[in-house]
Amino acid sequence: MNLFTLFGRIAIDDKGATSKIDSITNTARRSEGIIGSSFKKIGKYIGAAFTVKKMIEFEKKIISTYATYDDQMRKVQAVSGATGAEWDKLRNKARELGKGTRYSARVSWHTTQKCVA
Numbered sequence: 001m002n003l004f005t006l007f008g009r010i011a012i013d014d015k016g017a018t019s020k021i022d023s024i025t026n027t028a029r030r031s032e033g034i035i036g037s038s039f040k041k042i043g044k045y046i047g048a049a050f051t052v053k054k055m056i057e058f059e060k061k062i063i064s065t066y067a068t069y070d071d072q073m074r075k076v077q078a079v080s081g082a083t084g085a086e087w088d089k090l091r092n093k094a095r096e097l098g099k100g101t102r103y104s105a106r107v108s109w110h111t112t113q114k115c116v117a
Helices: 003-012 014-080 084-100 105-116
Strands: none
Touching: 014 084
């Protein structure tokens, strides 16, 4: 077929070409929407995974801090030999120091342990 004849047919019968181009364009738009939606879902899952990881790390830190605090309490009690009301006074004093200063309750217990030793 002659090149000029082909261009002539395309110029005269552009409805077929236009509908094909429109069809391809619509397919591309639908695919773009599906891909975009998929990436949004993936982003939510990744964000949730990082959030869960941070929560688990935070919980581990709380447990570790409490365990260290509890260990220190036991040492103070062992060194001081305090029981009953005496023990309550020591514990309350360490909590008071932990709240009222920049030092943690664990550091207060450690200091209390040194004082009673």
